[in-house]
Amino acid sequence: MQPKEDLITSWFAAQSTLDPAQFPIGIGDDMAEIQLAKDVSILITTDMLMDGTHFDLSTCTLEQAGYKAMASSLSDCAAMATIPLSAVAAISLPVGFGEREIKELHAGRVRAGALFDCEVIGGDITKWRDPAGKLAICYTILSKPSGHHPPVRRNGARPGDIICVTGSLGGSLAGKHLDFIPRVKEAFEITRRATINAMMDITDGLSTDLNRICTQSKVGAILQADMIPYSAAAQDSGDPIRAALHDGEDFELLFTLTGSEFKNLDGYPDIAITPVGVITDTPGIQIKLPDGTTQKLEPKGYDHL
Amino acid sequence: MQPKEDLITSWFAAQSTLDPAQFPIGIGDDMAEIQLAKDVSILITTDMLMDGTHFDLSTCTLEQAGYKAMASSLSDCAAMATIPLSAVAAISLPVGFGEREIKELHAGRVRAGALFDCEVIGGDITKWRDPAGKLAICYTILSKPSGHHPPVRRNGARPGDIICVTGSLGGSLAGKHLDFIPRVKEAFEITRRATINAMMDITDGLSTDLNRICTQSKVGAILQADMIPYSAAAQDSGDPIRAALHDGEDFELLFTLTGSEFKNLDGYPDIAITPVGVITDTPGIQIKLPDGTTQKLEPKGYDHL
Structure with a gap:
């Protein structure tokens, strides 16, 4: 079953009357793209993060x-292998928050932005009147294509492609979700070495996010359970494969490419790249378990709705 | 006294290390501008609107x-006389909200966007886990320069300029704040007829917003109380001049231009343009009252913090 979030995204995409010449990438990818002149385009992503969520x-x-x-927004730039340019910030402040709290928030975003020379160029701060109102932070980031590879979409996976992930998955809520490094540099380097057919960042769990690539690409997938690189935190959870499949907030890259392109990543030095399965022409995701049996894998990651 | 919001905006602007060649307009205007190629730039604005606020x-x-x-975000495009291109939406949904509520919100943004052919090209919807969490809506809009006039900033007012407003002011909370038409077309036409030195939209009240133009332009102003066009709703409040000066949420244009440029607006057909005062070289805002006396006018409009 599709997550509710994906059903509503499909509904929005179906409402869209965008001219693809002016908007080459619209609703449904990690970023949307606007063509401004013959060789000039810009991409945009927006994310709302809320206290308690x-x-x-x-x-x-x-x-x-x-x-x-x-x-998190920089990770969307990585998801499409684009170069962050600048950000704007909109913040809803709880009653009682003032200059000190604003400056602390600012320090965090400066630390993240400085990794990729991405500065905040404008914004809006407003206080809740309702005493129960909690902090919500919305950063919108603009990026540009890398120049050496088109922005990588979710809909390009082809049967026979190898499915890869960077780093290790699962258990992010134990700590990584607060201090991960967005894979902007890795996405840049990977797309310099190889042609990538589909890519996104893993935010809602491998099972849910791979399902998004498969649905948009109109393909299926077989994952190999014993190939999935799980984190130490996933190991601590007692069921590392389950954690790696469904936990979410990994902010690692999930991508597909042909076998011959995969060879171009041989010896890639910056981060572990692990093949975890293959794309098939049969819809749905299967997972091959260590005991040799194959099961249907439902998307059981995080559903925002 | 400067509103707290303006003090923190100045602090952010002072932190900024943006290269003005790449970012011709940064923190402190209605939109920021990014130069993408020799003759290609884009502007961006973000606003968070919250239930109860x-x-x-x-x-x-x-x-x-x-x-x-x-x-509201389209009004920022008007404030700089730029052309809306597209928007992204980030929304925090209260517990219990679902598809029906999302589609209702969507219908409202479509109605506003359709006025200026500005469609939503992407977004993010997340639900509060906290049952007290309320609706927050953050729209970020991209626009482009009109081509016939540079984006109008707040910092260009010069002593001797005439201060003008469009439409009528005050009492917006009686209804107008929910169904105003952003002055995008008027800003386009006004800047086609005349060179405008400074402009913004009136969101926090004439007293507060004129103070912003004066502070950024390092000038002062004298307003003529009996020239200020107040609305029927301001009249109903019992103190129409006070309402017109401080209520806010008018979403009308406030701009300054020389006397000779002002003549070019003679007979402008689309909306009332009213001169309400002049820019001076003495800091601070004075207001000349109907009894002939002059008073200092403090910015007493809405302070978001």
Whole structure:
């Protein structure tokens, strides 16, 4: 079953009357693209992060919340292998928050933005009147194509493609979700070495996000359970494969490419790249378990709705 | 005294290390501008509107909230006389909201966007986990320069300039704030007829917003109380001049230009343009009252913080 979030995204995409010549990439990818002149385009992503949903101010600092909000949007730039340009920030402040809290949030976003020379160029800060109103942070980031590879979409996976992930997956809520490094540089380097057919960042869990690539590409996939690189935190959870498949907030790259392009990534030095399965022409995702049996894999990651 | 919001905006602007060649307009105007190629630039604005602060779902519909959020950002395009291109939407949904509520919000933003052919090209919707979490809507709009006039900033007012406003002011909360038409077309036409030195939209009240133009332009102003065009709703308030000066949410244009340029607006057909005062070289804003006396005018409009 498709997550509710994906059904509503499909509905929005179906409403769209955008001219593809002016908007080469619209609703449904990690970023949308606007063509401004013959060789000039810009991409945009927006994300709303809320206290109690994406971070918890009872257990993390405002600096960490600011960092995570900025890093999450930068991860969307990585998801399409584009170069971050600048950001704008809109923030809803709880009653009682003032200059000190604003500056702490700012420090976090500066720390994330400085990784990729992406500065905030404008914004809007407003306070809730309702005393129950909680912090919400919305960063919108603009990026540009890398020049060496078109922005990588979700809809380009082809049967026979190898499915790869960077780093390790699962258990991010134990800590990584607050201090991950968006894979902007890795996406840049990977797309310099190889042609990538489909890519996104893993935010809602491998099962849910691979399902998005498969649905948009009108293909299926077989994952190999014992190939999936799980994190130490996933190991600690007691069911590392389950954690790696469904936990989400990994902010790693998930991409597909042909076998011959995959060879071009041989010896890639910056981060582990692990093949975890193949794209098939049969819809749906199957997973081959260590005991040799194959099961249907439902998208059981995080559904925002 | 400067509003707290303006003090923190100045602090952010002072932190900025943006290269003006790449970012001709940064923090402190209605939109920021990014230069992408020799003759290609894009502008961006982001606004967060919250239930209980900018609209009240106990007295307005979701469609109206969606309209207002989109129209508020379109008004920023008008404020600089730029052409809206497209928008992205980020929304935090209260617990219990689902597809029906999302589609109602969407209908409102479509109604506003259709006025200027500005469509939503992407977004992010997330639900609060906290049952007290209220609706927050963040629309970010991209625009482009008109081609016939550079984007109009706040910092260009010069002593001797005539200060003008469009339409009538005050009492917007009686209804107009939910169904105003952003002055995009008027800003386009005004800047086609005349060179405008400084402009913004009136969102926080004439006293506060004129103070912003004066502060950024390092000038002062004298307003003529009996020239200020107040609305019927301001009249109903019992103190129409006070309402017109401080109420805010008028979403009318406030601009300054030389006397000879002002003549070019003679007979402008689309909306009333009223001269309300002059720019001076003495800092601060004075207001000349109907009894002939002159008083200092403090910015007493809406302070977001």
